Amino acid sequence: MKIVTAEHIKSVTKLGDCPKNDRLEVAFIGRSNVGKSSLINLLLDRKKLAKTSSTPGKTQTINFYLINNTWYMVDLPGYGWARVSKKKKLAWSEFVRDYLLNRKNLHCLFILLDGRHEPQSIDLQFLTWTIEQKIPIALVFTKADKLSRNQIIQSIERYKKTLLKDWAFLPEIFITSIKDLRGKDDIIRYLGSIYPV
Ligand code: GTP
Numbered sequence: 799m800k801i802v803t804a805e806h807i808k809s810v811t812k813l814g815d816c817p818k819n820d821r822l823e824v825a826f827i828g829r830s831n832v833g834k835s836s837l838i839n840l841l842l843d844r845k846k847l848a849k850t851s852s853t854p855g856k857t858q859t860i861n862f863y864l865i866n867n868t869w870y871m872v873d874l875p876g877y878g879w880a881r882v883s884k885k886k887k888l889a890w891s892e893f894v895r896d897y898l899l900n901r902k903n904l905h906c907l908f909i910l911l912d913g914r915h916e917p918q919s920i921d922l923q924f925l926t927w928t929i930e931q932k933i934p935i936a937l938v939f940t941k942a943d944k945l946s947r948n949q950i951i952q953s954i955e956r957y958k959k960t961l962l963k964d965w966a967f968l969p970e971i972f973i974t975s976i977k978d979l980r981g982k983d984d985i986i987r988y989l990g991s992i993y994p995v
């Protein structure tokens with residue numbers, strides 16, 4: 799699949815304000831600062847379409863990008879951002895939860911993980927919740943440029959081992975880096991298998 803056009807359509811903070819659910823979509827989630835917005839820009843070949851920041855908590859809305867005039871890519875706010883107030887955190891989880899549970903056209907939720915750390919309970923809890931809710935997921939290990947090949951393999955094995963304690967299967971797994979473009983073609987190919995255009 800070739801990304802020909804990518805345009806920002808809308809940013810919302812409640813399910814009711816999302817665009818009509820008549821187009822398939824994929825969304826990106828993960829801890830704050832894990833690299834969701836950066837990965838979207840990498841996949842779309844646009845440097846600044848999705849707003850990125852070295853400070854966690856940059857993306858606080860659900861952002862819709864229309865791809866090839868056909869389907870949506872969605873940038874979600876990160877979870878586990880310590881510095882937002884309790885009230886704001888709750889509002890975050892409510893509207894994102896609402897989106898994840900009720901968005902009928904959500905075809906794949908990419909869960910981004912930082913391979914530099916041991917499996918974190920917040921990530922594992924979130925992963926388990928998506929499985930329980932039957933949300934289709936794929937895993938992405940980001941910032942691979944910060945790790946050696948060996949460390950990446952070890953990190954993925956750690957997650958696999960932890961996940962296989964509870965699950966009989968593993969989702970699709972990708973390794974990415976915005977520095978050396980790793981994983982870009984793999985994810986684009988995967989998206990091409992979902993969307994023919
Ligand atoms: P929130 O919107 O705050 O939840 O964060 P996010 O997950 O969208 O992260 P974002 O894309 O804004 O990136 C956070 C920081 O990580 C930025 O400083 C990026 O430049 C950096 N970053 C993202 N991807 C990579 C990567 O593959 N390698 C390296 N070295 N840095 C990266």
Ligand code: MG
Pocket residue numbers: 834835836849850856857873874875876
């Ligand atoms: Mg972001």
